[in-house]
Amino acid sequence: MEDLDLKNIIEDIEYLASEKNSRMILNILVGNYPADVAQILGNLSEENEKYVFGLLDADIASDVIVELDDVSREKLVSELQHERISEIVDEMESDDATDLVAELPDEIAEKVLDAIDEEGSEEVKELLQHEEDTAGGIMALEYVSMPEETTVDEAIEEIRAKAEDVPEVYNVYVVDNEGMLVGFLPLKNLIVAQASQKLKDVLIADVISVPTEMDQEEVANIFRRYNLVSIPVVDELGRLVGRITVDDIVEVIEEEASEDMQKMAGIADEEEIRETSVFKISFGRLPWLLVGFVGQLIAALVLFQFEASLKDIFLAIFFIPMMMAMGGNSGIQAATIVVRGIALGELSPDDTFKRLSREIRVSLVNGMVCGLLLFGIIAIFYNPSFGLVLALSMLAVIINASILGASIPLILRRVGVDPAIAAGPLITTFNDIIGLAIYLGLVTASLQYI
Amino acid sequence: MEDLDLKNIIEDIEYLASEKNSRMILNILVGNYPADVAQILGNLSEENEKYVFGLLDADIASDVIVELDDVSREKLVSELQHERISEIVDEMESDDATDLVAELPDEIAEKVLDAIDEEGSEEVKELLQHEEDTAGGIMALEYVSMPEETTVDEAIEEIRAKAEDVPEVYNVYVVDNEGMLVGFLPLKNLIVAQASQKLKDVLIADVISVPTEMDQEEVANIFRRYNLVSIPVVDELGRLVGRITVDDIVEVIEEEASEDMQKMAGIADEEEIRETSVFKISFGRLPWLLVGFVGQLIAALVLFQFEASLKDIFLAIFFIPMMMAMGGNSGIQAATIVVRGIALGELSPDDTFKRLSREIRVSLVNGMVCGLLLFGIIAIFYNPSFGLVLALSMLAVIINASILGASIPLILRRVGVDPAIAAGPLITTFNDIIGLAIYLGLVTASLQYI
16 A cells, blocks of 8 residues: 555544544445555554454454554554454464464453354464464464365365365365375366366375474475475374465564564564564663673773773774774674574585685685775874784784674574574674774784884 | 485485486486475585586476575586576576576577577566566566456366466466456465356456566565465556566565665675675675774774873773764664664654654663663772763763664665665764764863863
């Protein structure tokens, strides 16, 4: 929806809501996509948002609520009666219903699970067992599976019968008597096949599936690698238990990228872009600021150690920011490439040595370019020997920063910590402390020659 | 494929390749997914990679080459004869063929376009007209479209006939006599509909399409917003001209996230994770390092201006790193949230004021927490008045950095520059210079009280 249209619609609805003109509001909203209705709602005043949402039929409300951003949804749901929540949950697909119930306070969740239809309630309880960011946590129970003896004709009949329950059908999954996944059939193949053929004779046996406990980021990498639109999820015995569709994977990819970027920026607790609570935001950002704080107290102590040299060559002080910044920037460049490579599954542990040697060579080139420049400037405007000390420091600081930047994420992965947290304040702080020590150490060592 | 399996297969193939045992190699590779074969190839020695790739039939080679990373593909293709390239391109879908031809040197591209079948050649030439990162640049010409008068029965027949040419069919697009897109029909709906119904009576008229010139990032946001698996592309008159599938969009999303992360890390030219040329890598990273270099020369001049104050209160020097780092970290936190919000389309220009006011409030909280801590430490170990100066500086530096961090990306968007470049060295360098001026200005102003 264009920004201008949106603005007009929002204005109209704000006015109509103040007039409590529910008929006109529904006239405007009907026929819009749930995502568009959600965006409109998100831009209304809180009071009007609640009023307008209350006008929606449960089936529309259930589609819209899924599309709201997390902050708006949480706020909206917290103000709904549990009867209304139950109505809405009843209309949802199993994965969305589970996500919504998981966000509810325990006592309301229980009431909702009691109120919705029994099958739905069982499904949600089953899905709640899985960790939120695993294949089991994002899978849905709406899929089409059939025994291998089914004929193509029967399969098509079955899809007709299930058309209402399973909104998106891309593949038919084929299972044996024990419920083990034995193959799949894209809808196109079903159409192309002959009516009397049995599924076991037309299925594609080489089916890619994932276990319930696989991390969602890994699932996303599998979708990407094999160009999938949906993937079956199996339990530890290989029985088909759910399905993940690519639209959820697209969300996962955006989420994981956002998460990595935030971690790299030193935001500890994931911050919603539309988060409005200043304290929640502060709370997420302060931990790494405080790590930096402590690190810089150490940096202050490092400088204190070199007080005598600094007093001797006062000029050295002026280049403290430069050494810090050039180290910081080089370290983050190296770290970002490594962190991203790990996230996309493009850097295997075997690549460690190659990667480090590449980064060292790059830092040699960059360090020499920057060092020579600095040498030239200082040699012209001050004196060559101090220029040489600065140039060598620059080279050493950049090499050190690149090694730290590339190796810390690789080490973190090896010990099972998310490498993304490394590429931010952690590396920068380390770099500052070590970089300053290198720089001032070199200055001190060459005091008599400057 | 598991890392261990992969390692074993690679060892086997390296050995077999040295023995030129082509039969055994093909036995191992046949039945693997193209992405897996590509990964195996990418891990072989250069010579063996070339040899093994040469063994593959053109249709398999065409699937494998698409899955290679850009660096490996470019290297491999540069060593192929144009006859072999033509064979491979002939087997490709139009969008992949276009990407490959676009990467070739002009003279070879011409030879290839002459050698492949005429229809394919026309398609590639048509697709080459579009900018690489627009809807037109990523769309393919393989899709199923039918006139609105077609019956369901005829449509199914047509799909059977086209089954070979169009590997992935999720939707049938319906066009009128002028070729204008009038609706679509998911395959499931086609199965559910009655054989004698006309498409115009069962189609979904509310079809989301994109124009050829739309930026691919925007297309990706539309996929995400409306949970699509494919989208029709139309020309300026509304005529159907192509189709984009979600697997390509998944690539776009990963690419755009990688690009943003790299820009935020100050990497000017996109760096492939598997890039091996040290000079290419340096060349991409140096520009922002040099911007930082110049910025830090200015920072040195700022310090030089305050030489007298620094000599008066030598202790102030020790906190230069802290002021720089806390400003830098706060600025990047603010910038990252804004850059990400813009990329995902979740921050509209109307949100500018709200966003800034939120960032200022957050920086007040964080600045006060850090400032108080610093005040406490300095008051205890040195003296309260210097502690107060440091605390106020810290607060001012953090507020300044947050405002810069949030506003620079918003300003860049307004003037049409990619905001992601802001969230890296640019903001950090500005922050360093302004932060140092604020800090030393405050120190100088309060010299007599310390």
